[in-house]
Amino acid sequence: MIEFKHVFKKYPNEILAANDFNVKIRQGEFIYVIGPSGAGKSTFIKMMYREERPTSGEIKVNDYELQKIKNSEIPFLRRELGIVFQDFKLLPKLTIFENVAYALQVIEKDPETIATRVNYVLDLVGLKHKVDAFPNELSGGEQQRISIARAIANKPEVVIADEPTGNLDPDTAAGIMEILERINGEGTTVVMATHNSQIVDQYKHRVLEIEDGKIVRDQTEGGFFQDED
Amino acid sequence: MKISTFKRHVVESLKSLKRNGWMSVAALSAVTVTLLLVGILFSILMNVNKVASDIENDVQVRVLIDRGTNKKQEAKLKQDLAKLHSVSKIKFSSKEQELKNVIGSYGKEFKLFGGDDNPLNDVFVVSAKKPEQTVTIAKEAKKMKHVYDAKYGGASAKKLFNIVDNIQKWGIAISFLLLFVAVFLISNTIRITILSRKNEISIMRLVGATNGFIRWPFILEGAWTGLFGAIIPIIIVDFGYVWLYGIISNSLASTGYSLLTPGVFLFQIDTLLILIGIVIGAIGSGISMRRFLRI
Ligand SMILES: Nc1ncnc2c1ncn2[C@@H]1O[C@H](COP(=O)(O)OP(=O)(O)OP(=O)(O)O)[C@@H](O)[C@H]1O
Ligand SMILES: [Mg+2]
Numbered sequence: 051m052i053e054f055k056h057v058f059k060k061y062p063n064e065i066l067a068a069n070d071f072n073v074k075i076r077q078g079e080f081i082y083v084i085g086p087s088g089a090g091k092s093t094f095i096k097m098m099y100r101e102e103r104p105t106s107g108e109i110k111v112n113d114y115e116l117q118k119i120k121n122s123e124i125p126f127l128r129r130e131l132g133i134v135f136q137d138f139k140l141l142p143k144l145t146i147f148e149n150v151a152y153a154l155q156v157i158e159k160d161p162e163t164i165a166t167r168v169n170y171v172l173d174l175v176g177l178k179h180k181v182d183a184f185p186n187e188l189s190g191g192e193q194q195r196i197s198i199a200r201a202i203a204n205k206p207e208v209v210i211a212d213e214p215t216g217n218l219d220p221d222t223a224a225g226i227m228e229i230l231e232r233i234n235g236e237g238t239t240v241v242m243a244t245h246n247s248q249i250v251d252q253y254k255h256r257v258l259e260i261e262d263g264k265i266v267r268d269q270t271e272g273g274f275f276q277d278e279d
Numbered sequence: 280m281k282i283s284t285f286k287r288h289v290v291e292s293l294k295s296l297k298r299n300g301w302m303s304v305a306a307l308s309a310v311t312v313t314l315l316l317v318g319i320l321f322s323i324l325m326n327v328n329k330v331a332s333d334i335e336n337d338v339q340v341r342v343l344i345d346r347g348t349n350k351k352q353e354a355k356l357k358q359d360l361a362k363l364h365s366v367s368k369i370k371f372s373s374k375e376q377e378l379k380n381v382i383g384s385y386g387k388e389f390k391l392f393g394g395d396d397n398p399l400n401d402v403f404v405v406s407a408k409k410p411e412q413t414v415t416i417a418k419e420a421k422k423m424k425h426v427y428d429a430k431y432g433g434a435s436a437k438k439l440f441n442i443v444d445n446i447q448k449w450g451i452a453i454s455f456l457l458l459f460v461a462v463f464l465i466s467n468t469i470r471i472t473i474l475s476r477k478n479e480i481s482i483m484r485l486v487g488a489t490n491g492f493i494r495w496p497f498i499l500e501g502a503w504t505g506l507f508g509a510i511i512p513i514i515i516v517d518f519g520y521v522w523l524y525g526i527i528s529n530s531l532a533s534t535g536y537s538l539l540t541p542g543v544f545l546f547q548i549d550t551l552l553i554l555i556g557i558v559i560g561a562i563g564s565g566i567s568m569r570r571f572l573r574i
Binding site (some may be wrong): 161 | 280281283284287295298299381408479482483484485486487489509
């Protein structure tokens, strides 16, 4: 469960990237975040895992109230979220295998379980043959898929993906969407920022549209989304 | 922490050392140079200390007997010396023995003075109970019959002692300074290598690593840098010391003063260098990365 209440975010350069966000995302939902470049999609997403802090307002993610969370609790919040970063954020000096394994090592899984799981998710994104490569030896699309593999490796309750198909051809993008659909089917919440209207049309889900730091549309497949309270 | 996690940290720290290439080499070189300086300075200081205490504890007075004194007179002199209450021991050394000592320390040329040409005196080597009593003993002995002269470390020792004292004072000051420089240099180099990895650290935080989990490999990497950085200084100091020890202790032999024997001393200094390296390396990287862990 993710909830934003009257969330404002003003960057030091006076840009208002979030202007009174009120959003509630329930467990198991699939939601797109759309809008033009610079609208505030990444800002919205970054506030969920506390890379950015809101200027004011309340954010709740699972059981964490982010305005009250201690610095030392942040890693534990992030472990409940699988994050696909717009700029991938792979560790440059670790191999592909080690990059994905890292997310499992931090939660102290034993080495055999890690190896099995890493191979499984790398197979899922179609990059098992790249285990020993380093990130700079991969194409943009390949790095993006590694970032996705890392995000889903520890079976998080929520997957937050910022443009996960941004660098992919239609076929590969479809493959990624199949993976996201599947884990969503298993009960994982998926929040996905995207520019790809074709995908939004093809795989129908709730759509949150941001423009210039304001939420201008919050729509389920059908009509406007009805907030219970 | 699980054992498998600790193992992971150890493996990770070694891999990282290797993958950081030139950065690691730079940090290692800084450690090597600093530890070498620490090692050399420390060896000098410890030995100056040793010689200083040898000098301080030198309790001998050499009583030179007039040439032509007969056995009976010598025995009488010995008795008189023994009566002085601060005397603990008296040893006789004939002029032939004295010449041998001279040849031993100054060279074979002095063999010319063998046999009847020997210009030296027979000597009573008198030991005082306490170092400060040597002066009185020498004075008393000079007044006795058949005594040509009585010498103690005296003037020359005092001069030497002054020099040693200065070296000690400056040495302590310099070694504090050097230790300070070592801490600064090592932790600074390591800080620069970590600075370049700010980005990595922030990614680690973003994928759910706790500060402890991030910190361990860095601290271990710092410790390895310190440990590996100590290798060359240890080799140089060990071989260098053994070599110099051979040369210097030869020329010191006749004075009765001596340097620290290499065995135990080198073991101590090696341990010290390793410890300084590891501790400063680990602490240096621990401190340097602290501020990147607040993201
Ligand atoms: N760290 C920052 N400091 C200052 N301004 C920022 C910062 N990050 C984002 N902004 C600004 O905030 C606004 C929203 O940026 P954001 O990254 O959220 O957009 P976005 O919708 O994700 O765009 P895109 O589709 O290009 O990824 C932009 O005007 C951007 O310039
Ligand atoms: Mg963005």
